[in-house]
Amino acid sequence: METVTVTIKEQPKLFVEAEHISPDGFAGKSAAEIAALHVYEGVEQFTVGKYFEIAGNAGLTAAETKVVLKGDFSRVKYLGMKMSAGEMVIEGNADMYVGAWMEGGKLTVKGNVDAFAATGMKGGELLIEGNAGNYLGSAYRGDWRGMQSGLIRVGGNAGSDIGTFMNGGTIIINGDVDVHVATHAEGGIIIVKGNAKSRVGGQMVEGEITVFGTIDVMMPGFKYISDVEREVDGQKAVFAFYQGDLGERHRTKKGQVIYGSIYVKKAAAADEDAARTARLHAMREQKKAKRKAAAETSSSEE
Numbered sequence: 001m002e003t004v005t006v007t008i009k010e011q012p013k014l015f016v017e018a019e020h021i022s023p024d025g026f027a028g029k030s031a032a033e034i035a036a037l038h039v040y041e042g043v044e045q046f047t048v049g050k051y052f053e054i055a056g057n058a059g060l061t062a063a064e065t066k067v068v069l070k071g072d073f074s075r076v077k078y079l080g081m082k083m084s085a086g087e088m089v090i091e092g093n094a095d096m097y098v099g100a101w102m103e104g105g106k107l108t109v110k111g112n113v114d115a116f117a118a119t120g121m122k123g124g125e126l127l128i129e130g131n132a133g134n135y136l137g138s139a140y141r142g143d144w145r146g147m148q149s150g151l152i153r154v155g156g157n158a159g160s161d162i163g164t165f166m167n168g169g170t171i172i173i174n175g176d177v178d179v180h181v182a183t184h185a186e187g188g189i190i191i192v193k194g195n196a197k198s199r200v201g202g203q204m205v206e207g208e209i210t211v212f213g214t215i216d217v218m219m220p221g222f223k224y225i226s227d228v229e230r231e232v233d234g235q236k237a238v239f240a241f242y243q244g245d246l247g248e249r250h251r252t253k254k255g256q257v258i259y260g261s262i263y264v265k266k267a268a269a270a271d272e273d274a275a276r277t278a279r280l281h282a283m284r285e286q287k288k289a290k291r292k293a294a295a296e297t298s299s300s301e302e
Contacts, residue, residue: 001066001087002059004034006052008071014042015095016051019078023065023086023105026058034058051076062086062105069094074114080107083124096133099126102150115159116140121147121169131156134178137171138164147171147188163190166207172233182209185260191233204245204260212237212265221245222262230263239263 004026017040019025026034035049048054059065063085073079074093084103093111100116104124112130118137132154137147138161146165157175164180166188176194183199185207195213202219210232222244229238243259250257 001064003056003066003068004031004058005055005068005070006048007055008051008069008073008076009053010051011072012041012051012075014075016041016076017078018048018076019081020048021052021067021069021076021078022080022083023058023062023067023088024082024084026067027062027065027086028058028060030057031055059086074112083107093130098128099124102126112156118147118150118152120145121150121152123148123150125150126152127155128153129155131175132158132173134159134161135164136162137166137169138162144184146185157194163188163207166190176213182207182260193233201245201260201262203248205248205250206258206260208261208263210239210263210265215262215264218242218262218264219245221247222260227266228263232263238266240266 020037031054035054037048038045039048066087069090072092073090074095077095078097078100079090079094080088080099080102081097082101083105085105087105088107090109094109094113096114096116098109098113098117099107101120102118102124103122106125108127110129113128113132115133116135117132118126119140121137136158137152139146144165146163146167147169148167150169152171154173158173158177160178161180162177163171163182163185166182166185168187170189172191174193177192177196179197179199181196181200182190182204183202185204187207189208192211196211196215198217200215200219201209201222222242223246225241225243227238228241242262245260250259
C-alpha cells in the first residue's frame with residue numbers, strides 16, 4: 001500500500017471543500033497530479049497545492065492507497081467523501097461531511113468532527129476518537145436515505161439527530177448523545193455507552209437502540225415489554241426492553257408486527273446497594289448536622 005501525506009500549510013479564510021482528498025481521489029496519481037486537483041474556497045476554485053503540501057505517490061487503486069492528513073483540518077469539508085476502499089487517517093480535527101456517502105475502506109479521525117459525518121454511509125468503517133457533531137450517520141437534508149451499512153465508532157460524545165432516517169449499519173457512541181436519536185429510523189443499530197436526553201426513537205419504524213446510561217425522557221410511543229439479559233458490544237447486562245414507536249405504521253413479517261426496539265441498561269444490584277448505602281449515609285449525616293445545630297442554638301441561648 002502506497003502512502004500519501006497531506007500537510008496543511010495555509011489555513012483558509014473561509015472553508016475549503018476538498019472532496020478529492022480520499023484514496024479514491026488520489027488513486028493512480030503522482031504527488032504533482034494530486035497537488036493540481038481542484039478545491040473550492042467559497043465560490044472560488046483553487047488547487048490542492050495552494051493549501052496542502054503533498055508527499056508521496058498514490059497506489060494504482062484506492063485499495064492500494066493510504067492517505068494521512070497532518071495538521072488542523074477543522075476548516076476543510078468533505079474529507080473522505082464517497083471513499084470506497086483503502087485507508088485514510090486524519091491526525092487532528094475535521095469539518096463537516098467527513099466520510100459522507102462512504103462505501104468502503106477505513107477512515108480514522110484522531111480528533112473531533114463537525115456535523116453530517118458519514119451522512120448516507122453505505123459501507124466501510126469510520127472511527128472518530130474525539131467527539132462528533134450533529135447528524136452523524138443521518139440522511140442528507142431533504143433525503144430519506146440515511147446510513148445504510150457500515151460501522152461508526154465515536155470515542156467521545158455526539159450531538160443531536162444521530163441516525164436520522166437510518167436504514168442499516170451500526171453506530172457506537174462511547175459517551176453521551178443529545179436529542180433526537182434514530183428519528184424516522186427503518187433499521188440499523190445505535191449503541192450509546194453514556195446518557196441520552198429526550199426524543200430517542202421518535203417515529204422509529206424499525207431498528208434497535210441500546211443506552212447503557214439514562215434517557216432523560218422516554219418517548220410516550222414506546223411500551224415497556226420486559227427485562228432481558230443481553231450482550232452488547234462485548235458487555236453483558238440486564239436491560240429494560242421497550243417497543244415502538246406505536247404511533248407509526250409498521251410492516252409485518254410472518255404475521256408478526258415489526259417494531260423499533262429500545263434497550264436501557266438497568267442498574268446492577270451492586271450499584272443499587274451502593275446508592276442505597278450512600279443515601280442512608282447522607283441521611284445520617286443530615287440528622288447529625290441538625291442535632292449539632294440544635295445543641296449549639298440551645299447552648300447559646302443559655
